[in-house]
Amino acid sequence: MSAFVQERHRYRHRRGWRWGGGWAGGWCRGRVGGPESAAPGRPGAGRGRRLCDLGPGEEGEIAFVDAHSMRDLQKFMAMGVLPGARVKLIQKLPVYVFRIGESEFAIDDELSRTIYLKA
Amino acid sequence: MKDSGKISRMTGEKQGMKETQGRSGRGEPGRRARRGNADNPLKLAIVGNPNVGKSVIFNNFTGLYVTVSNYPGTTVEVSRGSTRIDGVDFEVIDTPGAYSLLPITEEERVTRRVLLEESVDVVLHVIDAKNVNRMLPFTLQLIEAGLPVLLVVNMADEAERLGIEVDAGLLEGRLGVPVVLTASTLGRGMDTLRRRIVEFISTSANRSANQLRFAYSDRTEKAIAPVEAMLEADYPISRRAIAIMLLNGDDEIRAFVSKKESHARELLGRVDEIAREVGEVTPFAYSIAMERQAAAVALVKGAVTSNAHPRSASTGFSGLLNRLTMNPLTGIPILILVLYFGLYRFVGGFGAGTVVDFLETVVFERWVNPFVDNLVRAFIPYEAIGSLLAGDYGVITLGLRYAVAIVFPIVGSFFLVFSIIEDSGYLPRLAMLVDRVFKVIGLTGRSVIPITLGFGCGTMATLVTRTLETRRERVIATLLLALAIPCSAQLGVIMGLLATRPVALLTWMIFIGVAFVVTGRLAAILLPGESPSFYMELPPLRLPSVSNVVSKTVARMKWYFLEIVPIFVLASVLIWFGKLTGLFDAAMRLIKPLVVAMGLPPETAVAFLFGFFRRDYGAAGLYDLAKAGALSGRQLVVASIALTLFIPCIAQFSVMIKERGIGVAILIAAFAFSAAFTVGYIANLVLGFLGVIG
Numbered sequence: 001m002s003a004f005v006q007e008r009h010r011y012r013h014r015r016g017w018r019w020g021g022g023w024a025g026g027w028c029r030g031r032v033g034g035p036e037s038a039a040p041g042r043p044g045a046g047r048g049r050r051l052c053d054l055g056p057g058e059e060g061e062i063a064f065v066d067a068h069s070m071r072d073l074q075k076f077m078a079m080g081v082l083p084g085a086r087v088k089l090i091q092k093l094p095v096y097v098f099r100i101g102e103s104e105f106a107i108d109d110e111l112s113r114t115i116y117l118k119a
Numbered sequence: 120m121k122d123s124g125k126i127s128r129m130t131g132e133k134q135g136m137k138e139t140q141g142r143s144g145r146g147e148p149g150r151r152a153r154r155g156n157a158d159n160p161l162k163l164a165i166v167g168n169p170n171v172g173k174s175v176i177f178n179n180f181t182g183l184y185v186t187v188s189n190y191p192g193t194t195v196e197v198s199r200g201s202t203r204i205d206g207v208d209f210e211v212i213d214t215p216g217a218y219s220l221l222p223i224t225e226e227e228r229v230t231r232r233v234l235l236e237e238s239v240d241v242v243l244h245v246i247d248a249k250n251v252n253r254m255l256p257f258t259l260q261l262i263e264a265g266l267p268v269l270l271v272v273n274m275a276d277e278a279e280r281l282g283i284e285v286d287a288g289l290l291e292g293r294l295g296v297p298v299v300l301t302a303s304t305l306g307r308g309m310d311t312l313r314r315r316i317v318e319f320i321s322t323s324a325n326r327s328a329n330q331l332r333f334a335y336s337d338r339t340e341k342a343i344a345p346v347e348a349m350l351e352a353d354y355p356i357s358r359r360a361i362a363i364m365l366l367n368g369d370d371e372i373r374a375f376v377s378k379k380e381s382h383a384r385e386l387l388g389r390v391d392e393i394a395r396e397v398g399e400v401t402p403f404a405y406s407i408a409m410e411r412q413a414a415a416v417a418l419v420k421g422a423v424t425s426n427a428h429p430r431s432a433s434t435g436f437s438g439l440l441n442r443l444t445m446n447p448l449t450g451i452p453i454l455i456l457v458l459y460f461g462l463y464r465f466v467g468g469f470g471a472g473t474v475v476d477f478l479e480t481v482v483f484e485r486w487v488n489p490f491v492d493n494l495v496r497a498f499i500p501y502e503a504i505g506s507l508l509a510g511d512y513g514v515i516t517l518g519l520r521y522a523v524a525i526v527f528p529i530v531g532s533f534f535l536v537f538s539i540i541e542d543s544g545y546l547p548r549l550a551m552l553v554d555r556v557f558k559v560i561g562l563t564g565r566s567v568i569p570i571t572l573g574f575g576c577g578t579m580a581t582l583v584t585r586t587l588e589t590r591r592e593r594v595i596a597t598l599l600l601a602l603a604i605p606c607s608a609q610l611g612v613i614m615g616l617l618a619t620r621p622v623a624l625l626t627w628m629i630f631i632g633v634a635f636v637v638t639g640r641l642a643a644i645l646l647p648g649e650s651p652s653f654y655m656e657l658p659p660l661r662l663p664s665v666s667n668v669v670s671k672t673v674a675r676m677k678w679y680f681l682e683i684v685p686i687f688v689l690a691s692v693l694i695w696f697g698k699l700t701g702l703f704d705a706a707m708r709l710i711k712p713l714v715v716a717m718g719l720p721p722e723t724a725v726a727f728l729f730g731f732f733r734r735d736y737g738a739a740g741l742y743d744l745a746k747a748g749a750l751s752g753r754q755l756v757v758a759s760i761a762l763t764l765f766i767p768c769i770a771q772f773s774v775m776i777k778e779r780g781i782g783v784a785i786l787i788a789a790f791a792f793s794a795a796f797t798v799g800y801i802a803n804l805v806l807g808f809l810g811v812i813g
Contacts, residue, residue, distance in 0.1 A: 067405070070368060070402065070404065071223065071588070071651065071652075072652055073402060073404060073405050073408075074219075074221055074223050074404070075223065075652065075654045077218070077219060077221070077404075077405070077408040078218035078219060078223065078654075079218075079654060079656070080250075080252070080253035080412070082408065082409055082412045083409060084412075084413075084416070090445075091445060091446065093446075093447055094447050094551065094552060094554065094555045095551050095554050095555065095564070095653065097445060097551070097657065100253070101249070101250045101252055101253050102247070102249035102250050102281065102283075103247075103249075103250055103253065103656060103658075104656070104657040104658075104659075105654060105655065105656050105657060106445075106547070106550070106551035106554070106564070106653070106654065106655050106657055107652070107653065107654045107655075108554060108555075108558070108563070108652055108653040108654075110652045110653075111652045111653070111654060
């Protein structure tokens with residue numbers, strides 16, 4: 001396997017992608033979080049409903065986010081996506097749009113998969 | 120606030136030893152007393168999230184006399200103006216939108232640099248009255264940094280309409296900084312704001328004593344304390360804030376600190392150790408953000424009350440328009456309409472058509488050129504010098520003519536349209552619509568801004584790629600801008616060339632579109648790294664403000680004339696030199712076989728050669744050939760395709776070197792060179808085989 005393919009492979013794996021996901025796989029596709037999120041002690045271990053599980057118009061309260069990198073974490077902080085905040089999903093296509101407070105944000109599949117909601 | 124023991128006021132008496140957390144490094148009362156006059160104005164920085172009305176407040180303060188310039192070493196625009204309030208002179212700085220003191224984008228980095236490096240006297244933190252909860256953590260950060268904060272709760276009118284009430288007095292009491300409620304677009308509260316600013320600077324001595332000091336959880340405080348204690352140098356912001364940024368793993372602050380501290384290595388080593396320890400459960404940056412958010416929620420309780428929405432922002436006509444532009448089913452047709460009317464009809468039809476025709480054929484060809492030619496012939500007997508100024512390739516008759524008559528109207532009308540689109544809040548919607556497609560070519564929706572700007576001026580767009588998150592993204596965007604995005608000058612001429620032949624125009628668009636996608640896809644596959652995740656705030660659409668649009672357009676035009684036109688004039692000199700020394704003929708001999716291989720007449724080589732010096736020269740050269748009837752329809756299309764893909768103009772190339780380094784720049788240029796001729800060759804074969812265009 002070339003270095004490139006390895007890189008690519010690792011990337012998909014880490015992001016919890018499933019090969020053959022894509023449009024037909026439903027919008028909240030892939031396994032919950034990445035493998036590291038399932039490790040004991042990590043917040044992702046509990047699993048639960050995520051932002052991308054909501055339908056348009058549905059609301060939820062954020063339980064935690066399982067950011068994959070510092071950068072993603074900073075993005076969540078900038079948006080005010082923090083535990084306790086209420087979010088309302090507005091649309092799922094072509095990207096996820098949600099309302100938090102009086103602001104609206106667009107995020108991609110990757111980010112929407114890491115926002116966990118209270119059951 | 121009875122139950123929030125974590126929040127305590129920092130009083131000068133009780134916690135006097137914490138004085139170092141204030142602005143110890145800046146305490147120069149003697150110097151400050153002399154400031155505030157026209158020669159030495161006080162500095163007032165306006166900071167805050169994007170779309171909270173910072174620019175409106177800035178314009179309200181400064182009026183027309185504003186300079187917009189790139190922040191040193193960056194491409195981020197910072198506007199500066201001056202104002203006088205109650206006999207005190209201020210330099211007002213409008214910083215780029217920032218969400219926190221922990222920067223992600225170049226814009227946020229610039230805002231932090233302004234606060235860190237410019238010893239600002241007043242920081243106006245502008246927040247949205249509708250979203251106090253979300254924006255207050257930034258205020259807390261600014262207070263924590265010991266900055267002289269004055270909180271402006273703006274857009275009070277919109278909040279009222281939504282049934283949200285903000286008790287500024289209560290908030291002021293809790294935060295210990297002045298809080299002013301404004302509705303800047305209506306001018307409401309602006310007089311109060313001015314009065315409070317003057318009051319604020321006159322009480323500078325004891326104001327830090329009143330500022331809120333809130334403590335984090337014990338675990339967090341235990342991490343901060345040792346780092347803070349190890350800091351010895353003087354900083355423009357509090358050591359506590361520096362310690363927190365260090366623990367957040369902020370590279371820029373690390374570099375900043377290691378320049379200042381004598382035992383930096385030891386210090387940073389300790390920081391890493393502590394950050395690793397606390398970060399085992401939750402990353403430090405995240406837990407501190409959560410605690411700050413919790414503090415903000417506690418502070419806001421009772422100070423911001425919300426009655427059930429009488430009328431939500433998502434209803435009514437504007438709400439409907441907001442939804443329509445975001446829904447792909449309606450958003451994409453709207454996008455096409457925006458492009459058609461904004462770009463094709465206004466820039467292409469009006470700017471590149473009507474205005475260019477007038478300036479070219481009337482002003483220059485009838486008046487300026489004959490006049491200059493005669494003047495030069497009469498006074499400069501030397502042919503070589505004369506041809507530098509006048510004649511077919513003269514600096515005035517060609518260089519200036521193209522700059523004023525072709526480039527100015529096209530680029531100007533493009534910048535106008537772009538400013539309108541930008542100010543209306545449409546760009547973020549464009550970004551979200553294309554994100555999925557852009558991911559395929561290794562970019563995110565965010566890159567749609569430099570790419571769109573590239574249709575105006577590739578040079579400016581290449582500069583703007585700096586706002587992209589990762590180097591990989593910046594390289595891909597630079598490559599695509601150099602290869603497949605025609606700038607407005609080029610686009611204008613090509614449109615003019617092919618407008619009468621719809622099939623030819625369509626063919627050109629298909630080939631360029633395919634080249635764009637294929638190249639982007641290849642680059643995404645070949646370049647290591649992954650696409651950053653996409654997030655973007657979608658502000659509500661609003662009617663653009665005329666003054667904002669005008670000032671943005673003027674600022675961009677000014678930049679264009681100061682930065683690009685000189686390079687164009689230089690290019691004219693180079694062309695003159697090249698022709699004089701025979702270098703051009705040599706270069707032409709190299710290109711000619713390639714041109715002929717694409718089925719083009721050998722004379723088109725001139726267009727390609729000039730195309731490097733200025734993209735529009737190339738296209739205009741083609742235009743001249745077509746007018747003379749030297750090209751068939753097929754040749755016209757092939758030449759247009761090859762010329763669009765051909766290496767970027769000299770100005771863009773120099774910016775590519777500056778931004779991406781000489782190696783990447785040369786690679787991109789070499790790729791564009793070969794791609795242009797290869798695609799041109801293929802286009803010629805395909806069109807010949809299909810026989811669609813005669």
